Amino acid sequence: MNKAAPTNQPYAMVLGLTQDAGYPQAGCAKDCCKAAWTDPTKRRFPVCLAIVDPVENQTWLLEATPNIKEQLYLLNSTAGYENSRLPNGIFLTHGHIGHYTGLMQLGREIMGAKQTPVYAMPRMMTFLKNNAPWNQLVEFKNILLVPIQNNESIVLHRHLRITPFLVPHRDEFTETVGYNIQSKNTSILFIPDIDKWHKWETDIRSLIPKVDFAFVDGTFYKDGEISGSTMNKVPHPFIEESMQTFADLPPKEKNKIHFFHFNHTNPVLQKNSPERQAVTAEGFSIAEQRQIILL
Secondary structure, three states: OOOOOOOOOOEEEEEEOEOOOOEOOOOOOOHHHHHHHHOHHHOEOEOEEEEEEOOOOEEEEEOOOOOHHHHHHHHHHHHOOOOOOOOOEEEOOOOOHHHHHHHHHHOOOOOOOOOEEEEEOHHHHHHHHHOOOHHHHHHOOOEEEEEOOOOOOEEEEOOEEEEEEEOOOOOOOOOOEEEEEEOOOOEEEEEOOOOOHHHOOOOHHHHHHHOOEEEEEOOOOOOOOOOOOOHHHOOOOOHHHHHHHOOOOOHHHHHHEEEEOEOOOOHHHOOOOHHHHHHHHOOOEEOOOOOEEEO
8 A cells, every 4th residue: 555655646645534523433432442542543534535736736635524634734744745734625525524624724713724715516605605603714715615516527737637426415404425536547436425325326336447446435334333323314335235236346346445434333443353354355445544546
């Protein structure tokens, strides 16, 4: 796995791989989180992907998580930039707390950003403009909202572009999108949240051969993972289900699939768990924090 930042080629970097609350999760004293409370090296941030063009000295974030300050530090220190540096743009997927609330760090109380572009779908834009404290970021011009549309590409620079696409999810406040990141050499599918694969009008299996990497929702490993809760209230494709969905793909295609967005209860977070070993034994991949992909 490549963790060394190149100096002459665009790349993507995984800055987080858990669901909204990170790992360990606040208030969790169960065995799943105990080791991470006592050992900081086991902690993981919410899902976030960075895109870096070292030649043009430009960076972009996919998601603004509650851990954005640590993620910006990780990004900038890896890329060799000043740690006060803000990205050239932030792309949001939807209005659940782990995916946009890091925007608060851009406000005048903290970084005092000046018109950092924030790319958002129509309902997401309306949500940010009409609700405090996010509308203050707009009013004070800490962020500049940039409208995006389903399946319309945004050119970041030269051969680098990103395309949002709608996916079914619990859209209480906003719509939900995934992204396709494309360069002249590499393409990356980014789907941190989706309800169930069969609810999507697109056949996910048809997309895998068209990309080089697919980061997909792996929130829970299997049904019943959360005791005392009705898991159908938080529908996600269980990793067990996804492995069945992708079972007929050739080994090369399976290896492209990187599960991420893990709940703190998900046993694949544990390096030596039978569940993690089962995923890799079937030929699938698991995202790693600090993972670097050349574009």
